[in-house]
Amino acid sequence: MEFVDVLSRWVHVGTAITVLGGSVFLRFVLQPAAAQLPEEPHNQLRGLVMQRWRRIVQVGILLFLLSGFYNYLGGMGGHRGDKFYHMLVGTKILLAFGVFFLASVLTGRSPTFEWMRAKSKTWLAVTIGLAAIVVAISGYVKVVHPPRAAPVASPAPAVH
Numbered sequence: 437m438e439f440v441d442v443l444s445r446w447v448h449v450g451t452a453i454t455v456l457g458g459s460v461f462l463r464f465v466l467q468p469a470a471a472q473l474p475e476e477p478h479n480q481l482r483g484l485v486m487q488r489w490r491r492i493v494q495v496g497i498l499l500f501l502l503s504g505f506y507n508y509l510g511g512m513g514g515h516r517g518d519k520f521y522h523m524l525v526g527t528k529i530l531l532a533f534g535v536f537f538l539a540s541v542l543t544g545r546s547p548t549f550e551w552m553r554a555k556s557k558t559w560l561a562v563t564i565g566l567a568a569i570v571v572a573i574s575g576y577v578k579v580v581h582p583p584r585a586a587p588v589a590s591p592a593p594a595v596h
């Protein structure tokens with residue numbers, strides 16, 4: 437269905453813009469600015485920001501998965517037998533799962549991963565770097581490995 441295909445693309449790209457853009461803002465604008473605050477207001481600000489950002493990340497992961505698998509399964513037909521495409525998209529999906537894990541840990545509250553949150557500048561930069569690779573692979577396959585056009589039915593021979 438063409439409308440759902442377009443909707444899914446809007447959702448996928450819109451989510452990438454929102455979550456990746458938000459992460460860049462956090463890492464390169466908010467973190468350095470907040471680091472100049474005294475400890476108590478800094479911790480308070482971190483708690484308030486994370487409370488909201490966590491929800492956006494959770495909804496973002498859900499939307500990535502729904503629209504991503506819809507795109508992948510829907511695009512299967514045009515990429516049948518294209519091993520290189522499936523290898524690249526498979527790699528991209530695995531990297532995206534890595535991004536989801538890191539984003540969940542950094543916005544989460546599990547004491548197991550407190551050591552990662554204590555180094556959130558480094559881990560957030562790693563997350564952004566991985567997500568940038570995911571975007572690069574996605575853009576590459578879209579341009580260099582577009583789906584094969586469906587075969588056009590040849591017209592029936594004219595009968596005289």
Ligand code: HEM
Nearest residue numbers: 452500501504505507508529532535570571574575577578
């Ligand atoms: C960090 C998470 C992700 C990011 C930043 C991301 C980003 C993108 C971007 C920018 C595109 C290009 C869209 C376009 O130009 O129209 C794309 C396409 C795509 N994404 Fe994702 N994506 C992510 C996660 C996923 C996941 C989890 C899946 C599958 C489960 C997925 C499957 C796909 C597929 C199948 C395409 C179309 C590729 C093609 O052109 O054939 N993505 N993604």
